[in-house]
Amino acid sequence: MSAASATAAPAPPKVLRVPEHTVEIVSDSGEGAQKCGQIFGAVSAKMGNGVWTVELIPAEIQPPPRVPEGASGNRIRLGEHAVTNWGDRTNLVIAFNEQVLLARHRVDSLADDAVILIEDKWARSEDADIVAQWDAAMKELSGKHYRIIPVAMEDQCLTIVDNPKKGKNMFALGLLARVYGRDMERIKEQIAHAFRKKSEEVYNSNVALLELGYHWAEDNIDFRVEIPTHAADKPLVVMNGNEAIGMGAIASGMELCAMYPITPATSVSHYLSEVFEKFGGIVHQAEDEIAACGVAIGASYAGKVAFTITSGPGMALKTEFLGLAVMTETPLVLVNVQRGGPSTGLPTKVEQSDMLAALYGQTGDSPHIVMAPATIEECFHIMITARRLAETFRTLVMVLTDANLATGVSPYPKPTLDEAWQAAPLDLAPVKEGQKAYAWNKDTGLSDRIIPGRPGGMFTLTGLSHDEGSKVAYSSGIHQHSSAMRSRKIAVLQSLLVPPTVYGEESGDLLVVGWGSTKGAIEEAVDRARKEGLKVSSLHLRFLSPLEPGLKDIFKKFKKVMTVEINYSDEIGDPYINEENRRRGQLSILLRNATLVDVDCWGRVPGEPLRPMSIVDAIRGRVPRGGAK
Amino acid sequence: MSYTCGLLPVLDQHEDHHYEMSEYEGAKARWCPGCGDHSILTAVQRLLAAEQLVPEQTMMVSGIGCSSRLPHYMKTYGFHGLHGRALPVATGIKLHRPELTVFVTMGDGDCTSIGAGHWVHAMRYNVDMVAMMLDNGIYGLTKNQTSPTTPQGFKSNTQPYGSILPPLNPLEVALGITNASFVAQTAEWAPSHLYATLRAAYKHKGFSFVRILQRCPVYTPAIYQKAVQDPARIQLLVHDDGVVTPDLDKIYQSQLHHDPRDLAAARALAEQTETIKLGVFYRDPSKPRYEETRRVAPRTPAERVALLEKEFARYAV
Numbered sequence: 001m002s003a004a005s006a007t008a009a010p011a012p013p014k015v016l017r018v019p020e021h022t023v024e025i026v027s028d029s030g031e032g033a034q035k036c037g038q039i040f041g042a043v044s045a046k047m048g049n050g051v052w053t054v055e056l057i058p059a060e061i062q063p064p065p066r067v068p069e070g071a072s073g074n075r076i077r078l079g080e081h082a083v084t085n086w087g088d089r090t091n092l093v094i095a096f097n098e099q100v101l102l103a104r105h106r107v108d109s110l111a112d113d114a115v116i117l118i119e120d121k122w123a124r125s126e127d128a129d130i131v132a133q134w135d136a137a138m139k140e141l142s143g144k145h146y147r148i149i150p151v152a153m154e155d156q157c158l159t160i161v162d163n164p165k166k167g168k169n170m171f172a173l174g175l176l177a178r179v180y181g182r183d184m185e186r187i188k189e190q191i192a193h194a195f196r197k198k199s200e201e202v203y204n205s206n207v208a209l210l211e212l213g214y215h216w217a218e219d220n221i222d223f224r225v226e227i228p229t230h231a232a233d234k235p236l237v238v239m240n241g242n243e244a245i246g247m248g249a250i251a252s253g254m255e256l257c258a259m260y261p262i263t264p265a266t267s268v269s270h271y272l273s274e275v276f277e278k279f280g281g282i283v284h285q286a287e288d289e290i291a292a293c294g295v296a297i298g299a300s301y302a303g304k305v306a307f308t309i310t311s312g313p314g315m316a317l318k319t320e321f322l323g324l325a326v327m328t329e330t331p332l333v334l335v336n337v338q339r340g341g342p343s344t345g346l347p348t349k350v351e352q353s354d355m356l357a358a359l360y361g362q363t364g365d366s367p368h369i370v371m372a373p374a375t376i377e378e379c380f381h382i383m384i385t386a387r388r389l390a391e392t393f394r395t396l397v398m399v400l401t402d403a404n405l406a407t408g409v410s411p412y413p414k415p416t417l418d419e420a421w422q423a424a425p426l427d428l429a430p431v432k433e434g435q436k437a438y439a440w441n442k443d444t445g446l447s448d449r450i451i452p453g454r455p456g457g458m459f460t461l462t463g464l465s466h467d468e469g470s471k472v473a474y475s476s477g478i479h480q481h482s483s484a485m486r487s488r489k490i491a492v493l494q495s496l497l498v499p500p501t502v503y504g505e506e507s508g509d510l511l512v513v514g515w516g517s518t519k520g521a522i523e524e525a526v527d528r529a530r531k532e533g534l535k536v537s538s539l540h541l542r543f544l545s546p547l548e549p550g551l552k553d554i555f556k557k558f559k560k561v562m563t564v565e566i567n568y569s570d571e572i573g574d575p576y577i578n579e580e581n582r583r584r585g586q587l588s589i590l591l592r593n594a595t596l597v598d599v600d601c602w603g604r605v606p607g608e609p610l611r612p613m614s615i616v617d618a619i620r621g622r623v624p625r626g627g628a629k
Numbered sequence: 630m631s632y633t634c635g636l637l638p639v640l641d642q643h644e645d646h647h648y649e650m651s652e653y654e655g656a657k658a659r660w661c662p663g664c665g666d667h668s669i670l671t672a673v674q675r676l677l678a679a680e681q682l683v684p685e686q687t688m689m690v691s692g693i694g695c696s697s698r699l700p701h702y703m704k705t706y707g708f709h710g711l712h713g714r715a716l717p718v719a720t721g722i723k724l725h726r727p728e729l730t731v732f733v734t735m736g737d738g739d740c741t742s743i744g745a746g747h748w749v750h751a752m753r754y755n756v757d758m759v760a761m762m763l764d765n766g767i768y769g770l771t772k773n774q775t776s777p778t779t780p781q782g783f784k785s786n787t788q789p790y791g792s793i794l795p796p797l798n799p800l801e802v803a804l805g806i807t808n809a810s811f812v813a814q815t816a817e818w819a820p821s822h823l824y825a826t827l828r829a830a831y832k833h834k835g836f837s838f839v840r841i842l843q844r845c846p847v848y849t850p851a852i853y854q855k856a857v858q859d860p861a862r863i864q865l866l867v868h869d870d871g872v873v874t875p876d877l878d879k880i881y882q883s884q885l886h887h888d889p890r891d892l893a894a895a896r897a898l899a900e901q902t903e904t905i906k907l908g909v910f911y912r913d914p915s916k917p918r919y920e921e922t923r924r925v926a927p928r929t930p931a932e933r934v935a936l937l938e939k940e941f942a943r944y945a946v
Binding site: 046235237238239247255277278279281284286287293294296301302306320411414422452453454455457459460461462463 | 722
């Protein structure tokens with residue numbers, strides 16, 4: 001027993017009432033910090049806090065123990081109101097060893113006055129090297145004003161279990177439950193759900209450890225944190241973006257997901273593999289990324305729209321097939337859960353660097369639709385839209401999410417489901433006399449799709465340039481015309497979109513434009529900057545091809561327009577960099593091209609979601625007090 | 630998945646119609662005069678007529694290359710896709726629409742080089758389709774480059790001093806793949822054998838891999854010429870459960886009774902390349918078929934919504 005737990009009659013804890021608080025639980029990989037964090041986040045959401053949870057994932061499955069690179073766990077930001085992003089820094093950390101704690105310290109993740117609950121058995125280790133490492137770490141950490149509370153976690157666990165390595169995470173969960181006043185019954189329900197595939201014995205042992213942690217905290221931790229809760233006015237569901245993608249795919253009526261394992265996209269297929277068959281669908285794990293795309297195209301061609309899910313390197317491999325889908329006007333939905341690149345890059349970390357590859361990465365002229373959900377809720381709904389657009393416009397629809405959405409967990413209003421979201425049953429009626437495979441409407445480029453099985457419709461689909469009847473084109477005029485028809489569809493879709501809404505005032509000194517998962521962080525940054533008196537607003541785009549209409553008119557009302565993106569861009573002032581050779585953020589390239597407005601950019605590739613405070617700094621840098629020049 | 634909605638009434642309409650061979654003919658074939666592909670096209674059309682396959686229920690899927698033009702010359706549904714990628718597309722079609730009859734046409738480069746990975750796995754999936762590999766030992770459409778099956782020493786534009794490597798033996802590869810269920814070899818210059826082999830492949834439930842030896846009149850007219858001229862260089866594998874062609878008995882007197890159920894014997898035969906062996910090397914109709922093992926009960930939109938409501942309940946706050 002630690003000295004702390006031996007103390008009798010503790011003083012009543014100090015209660016800290018705050019509008020928000022951020023917690024991290026970090027451990028070596030495989031010690032269960034993630035499960036602890038997930039349950040804590042879910043229960044907090046159920047109790048009426050706003051929650052945003054992010055997984056902290058090492059690249060290896062079993063990195064060596066006690067190394068900073070192995071830090072694995074969760075960061076949970078709790079708020080009185082809805083939380084839209086992971087925030088700035090962490091207020092309270094539970095660390096299973098000092099090395100994983102150092103990892104978080106070194107990436108400046110911890111607030112200056114953060115409270116750290118740390119397993120202290122390392123300080124008492126018989127291994128002199130470990131003790132030395134502990135001492136060095138404590139010295140490194142002493143530069144900040146952290147409050148470090150040693151907790152003899154394993155010693156405590158040993159009082160009721162034989163193997164403290166398993167279940168230490170539940171002890172940690174108990175600590176959090178006490179400090180944050182979480183409902184123990186709800187936590188037990190979550191434990192039951194999390195370990196539903198395990199035995200009753202496992203459940204009982206986990207609950208015992210949970211209670212042990214709770215009581216230990218009651219006796220030994222001298223503060224509690226209260227974040228006001230508000231019961232939601234409508235039913236909420238809580239999940240990560242990849243689960244939302246999977247559920248959206250089900251709701252859209254799609255019945256085939258063809259994939260090849262790739263981080264961070266794979267968890268969509270894990271989820272679907274568990275439930276899809278019950279919904280009449282299958283997950284096909286193909287032999288490679290290319291085959292996954294080919295299977296999805298074959299299935300789509302023959303019937304209902306199918307989808308493939310991947311990340312950057314996989315999208316690159318699918319390139320030739322993506323062009324085939326466009327050329328043959330075969331509907332296809334591709335989800336790219338973006339990670340850091342190029343090449344293998346940062347497999348588990350967020351980046352938004354695949355936009356230009358998604359838009360322009362296919363050979364030849366390959367017009368198609370590209371969309372990006374901004375929230376976990378939108379991950380659900382976008383799949384329904386994507387399926388419908390793919391079918392209506394007979395083309396490839398790409399959905400770009402990223403690791404931030406994929407692994408972020410946050411509640412959102414439960415969708416009101418609609419049968420009309422689903423694909424219509426296959427139409428196998430005879431094709432009317434003379435109907436061609438590509439009966440292009442010459443204004444819109446749209447045409448009706450003929451699927452195999454329809455009498456009288458036999459034709460050979462080909463990736464070669466072809467005419468309306470799918471006959472291989474040997475004359476030059478046909479290629480010009482068919483290219484125009486495929487391109488026209490994108491403009492037709494744009495004519496159906498409404499201009500996006502500006503967040504904040506519709507005019508001012510600076511407009512920040514973003515896309516994808518950064519919406520919450522950007523809007524929080526805009527709110528803070530406005531409180532400082534800066535005239536800044538933001539705009540968030542969901543459509544990248546076609547772009548949403550009216551952008552030029554929106555931009556004109558601001559003195560300066562700047563994108564904020566999680567991709568690399570040069571900064572003016574860096575060696576050799578000038579206005580002409582500057583490599584810009586991907587969205588800014590797109591917007592400059594479309595609007596001829598001198599759109600500036602600010603991008604970072606830290607391998608983590610953007611923090612609102614860093615966006616505020618960028619805003620301050622672009623808009624000096626007193627307004628833009 | 631919705632496999633058959635509205636399908637049966639459509640099938641009924643066709644019960645009385647008798648399809649003539651000409652009803653399977655699409656665009657006029659544009660292969661070179663003397664190309665072995667013409668003979669293969671005819672055999673396929675003959676098979677479809679003999680089996681009275683409904684044109685709109687029949688799919689011709691291909692990759693890229695001379696042989697992959699075949700779908701254009703058929704009056705069925707066709708999918709002329711990417712080089713090496715016919716098999717994933719065909720797999721996707723069968724997963725969504727298992728009731729369609731699928732034929733796949735590939736060349737040797739298509740199947741054994743750029744698409745080799747798909748070939749291995751398609752054999753493993755064992756989805757019911759006829760996969761024809763038209764092997765002329767050369768890249769023809771791109772004009773005379775060495776393929777994996779090009780005979781060693783053969784001079785091409787990419788290996789002008791002679792093909793460097795010994796040729797890949799597609800039969801050995803195919804017979805080495807777990808869950809392979811049908812492996813056969815035939816030749817375009819023996820039309821009745823070609824037809825009988827394709828028919829056996831069609832009748833087999835599972836992935837039927839047929840290597841068809843095929844002469845390219847421009848680049849490889851000679852590679853099979855000795856066998857064409859000297860029937861003694863060909864040995865027929867005969868069996869009631871394989872291919873039997875009595876009309877060829879006089880020409881091909883070298884015949885071997887080979888039971889296609891015997892995998893070890895099939896592998897041994899595939900290794901022997903002094904004579905060209907035509908016939909069914911291996912057949913096992915009991916191998917699991919992927920489209921069957923993955924078949925799921927279809928759901929109506931209403932059922933799906935009801936189930937999804939339950940699913941959301943699991944995630945309720």
